[in-house]
Amino acid sequence: MSKQTPSQTVGPFYAIGLTRDPMNVMATASTQGQRIRIEGQVFDGDGMAIPDVMVEIWQANSCGRYNHPDDKQEKPLDPTFTGWGRSGTDERCFYSFETIKPGPVPGNDDSVQAPHVNVTVFARGMLVHAFTRIYFSDEPMNENDPVLKSVKNKARRATLIAQRGERDGKPVYRFDMRVQGGNETVFFDM
Amino acid sequence: MKIQTYNPRDWRSHPPYSFKAYGSSVKRGPLKKLIPLKQTLSEVTGPLFSDIKLEPGENDLTRNDETGKEALGERIIVVGRVLDEDDKPVPNTLIEIWQANAAGRYHHPVDQHNAPLDPNFVGAGRCVTNEKGEYRYLTIKPGAYPWLNHTNAWRPAHIHLSLFGPSFVTRLVTQFFFPGDPLIPLDPILNSVPTKSARERLMASYVHDVTEPEFALGYRFDIVLRGRKATPFEGPQ
Numbered sequence: 283m284s285k286q287t288p289s290q291t292v293g294p295f296y297a298i299g300l301t302r303d304p305m306n307v308m309a310t311a312s313t314q315g316q317r318i319r320i321e322g323q324v325f326d327g328d329g330m331a332i333p334d335v336m337v338e339i340w341q342a343n344s345c346g347r348y349n350h351p352d353d354k355q356e357k358p359l360d361p362t363f364t365g366w367g368r369s370g371t372d373e374r375c376f377y378s379f380e381t382i383k384p385g386p387v388p389g390n391d392d393s394v395q396a397p398h399v400n401v402t403v404f405a406r407g408m409l410v411h412a413f414t415r416i417y418f419s420d421e422p423m424n425e426n427d428p429v430l431k432s433v434k435n436k437a438r439r440a441t442l443i444a445q446r447g448e449r450d451g452k453p454v455y456r457f458d459m460r461v462q463g464g465n466e467t468v469f470f471d472m
Numbered sequence: 473m474k475i476q477t478y479n480p481r482d483w484r485s486h487p488p489y490s491f492k493a494y495g496s497s498v499k500r501g502p503l504k505k506l507i508p509l510k511q512t513l514s515e516v517t518g519p520l521f522s523d524i525k526l527e528p529g530e531n532d533l534t535r536n537d538e539t540g541k542e543a544l545g546e547r548i549i550v551v552g553r554v555l556d557e558d559d560k561p562v563p564n565t566l567i568e569i570w571q572a573n574a575a576g577r578y579h580h581p582v583d584q585h586n587a588p589l590d591p592n593f594v595g596a597g598r599c600v601t602n603e604k605g606e607y608r609y610l611t612i613k614p615g616a617y618p619w620l621n622h623t624n625a626w627r628p629a630h631i632h633l634s635l636f637g638p639s640f641v642t643r644l645v646t647q648f649f650f651p652g653d654p655l656i657p658l659d660p661i662l663n664s665v666p667t668k669s670a671r672e673r674l675m676a677s678y679v680h681d682v683t684e685p686e687f688a689l690g691y692r693f694d695i696v697l698r699g700r701k702a703t704p705f706e707g708p709q
Contacts, residue, residue, distance in 0.1 A: 283557055283558060283559070283699075284555060284556075284557055284558075284559055284696045285482060285485055285557070285669075285670070285673065285696060286481070286482045286485040286486070286557065286696050286697070286698060287485070287644060287646055287673055287674070287695045287696045287697070288485050288486050288487065288646060288665040288670050288671070288673060288674055289486045289487065289644060289645060289646055290487070290632075290645065290646045290647045290661060290662075290664075290665075290674070291494075291496075291497075291645075291661060292632070292634075292645050293632065293647075294580075294582055294583075295570065295572075295578040295580040295582065295583060296570065296632070297580060298570040298578060298579055298580055298594065298595055298596045299568050299569060299570025299595075299596045299597075299632060299634065300568060300570070300634060302596065326499045326500050327498070327499035327500070327503075328499055332500065334582075338643075340514075340517070340518055340519060340640050342514075348513065348514070348517040349517075350517035350518065350520060350639075352475065352476070352513070352516055352517050352639075353513060353517050364519060365519070366518075366519035387512075387513055387514060388512075388513055389512050389513075390475075390510060390512055395512060395514065398514070400514050400515070400640055402640075402643055404645060405500055406496055406500075407494070407496030407497045407498075407499070407500035407501075408489070408497070408500050408501055409486075409487035409488070409489060409491060409494070409497055409501070409661070409664050410481075410486050410487055410488075410489060410501075411643065411645060412489075412501070412502060413509075413641075415514075429509060429512075432507065432508075432509070433507055438504075461499075461500055461501060461502055462499065462500075462501065462502055462503045462504075463503075466502060466503065466504050467502075468507055469502045469504075469506050469507070470506060470507050470508070470509040471480070471481065471506035471507065471508050471509065472480075472508075472509040472510075472511055472515050472641055
């Protein structure tokens with residue numbers, strides 16, 4: 283058995299290799315589902331917004347199916363939607379995604395997971411990428427979501443919820459992440 | 473429906489979030505304990521890029537600039553295999569590559585190191601592994617460069633690689649180094665890797681069989697991603 287290759291930081295110059303072309307517009311005109319924008323900032327331990335951070339997301343389509351051969355559900359695939367996106371930050375240190383709201387997906391042991399987006403965070407100074415999830419503030423299914431329930435501390439659980447707002451008549455979910463400090467975002471070991 | 477989960481991250485191989493000698497890490501990693509998450513369909517799936525069409529030349533960093541001219545520096549061929557922990561090849565997986573030029577400068581506005589930029593070298597490329605998990609690309613050997621971590625701090629020559637593998641949890645961003653570089657023992661980023669054997673896994677090796685006569689030296693860097701657990705368990709129905 284071989285051992286895992288160690289992780290290393292993306293460093294300050296990852297844009298050359300990873301974000302020269304925008305990859306944060308995931309929904310096309312013909313993608314099915316409710317159009318949403320997800321945006322936010324990532325803060326360091328001093329409460330400063332991190333400019334050289336990169337966020338990747340992976341999500342199911344509007345029916346709750348992942349575009350991947352291991353998802354064997356009989357729900358329709360949307361050929362216009364891969365479910366993956368990547369964003370660096372703009373001049374205000376915001377990352378953003380133009381996507382659709384995912385449907386609920388099966389969890390383990392016959393459970394159902396509330397609509398959520400799977401998140402990977404990379405930054406200069408971050409030696410190993412961090413995993414978290416985005417849930418939606420106006421989603422009643424959050425009550426019974428097994429992963430949310432696994433976070434026993436309710437204040438910490440709240441760090442996984444993106445807050446719904448509106449801009450130009452379109453839902454915008456704000457999801458800030460705090461990599462450390464008092465209101466540190468929940469990160470997962472998976 | 474059964475899902476087949478992946479092995480956990482091996483924390484004897486990966487650095488901790490906070491490593492004092494690498495100053496930027498101290499305020500930029502979680503301090504609270506990570507919350508264990510039992511993998512679900514969300515984690516065992518992930519982007520595959522199976523429809524990706526690379527442009528010819530994306531795996532040739534020595535010529536991929538719009539100028540059409542050749543970059544300066546020592547040309548090298550980099551080959552390797554992407555495997556999982558059971559030594560099974562990871563086929564058709566995307567590898568993204570970025571690096572400094574031969575003088576040790578990145579084609580990036582934040583890099584103000586007083587070393588020449590090469591108009592014919594961007595320092596970015598992509599390749600995809602074949603059915604046997606093998607990859608190959610051509611580039612210029614990057615130079616060492618100074619950084620502000622501590623007095624007289626220099627990064628050893630290295631090339632950054634980004635890989636996805638078959639699932640959300642197999643994602644890896646790493647960098648590899650060149651054998652014999654005297655800066656290697658002094659590098660806090662490499663030294664953040666907790667064991668000597670794990671640090672050695674970030675070293676490329678010189679391979680004379682890959683070297684092409686009158687053209688370029690050959691290096692090998694194999695990559696191991698998280699493997700699958702042996703037994704599937706009953707997941708979502």
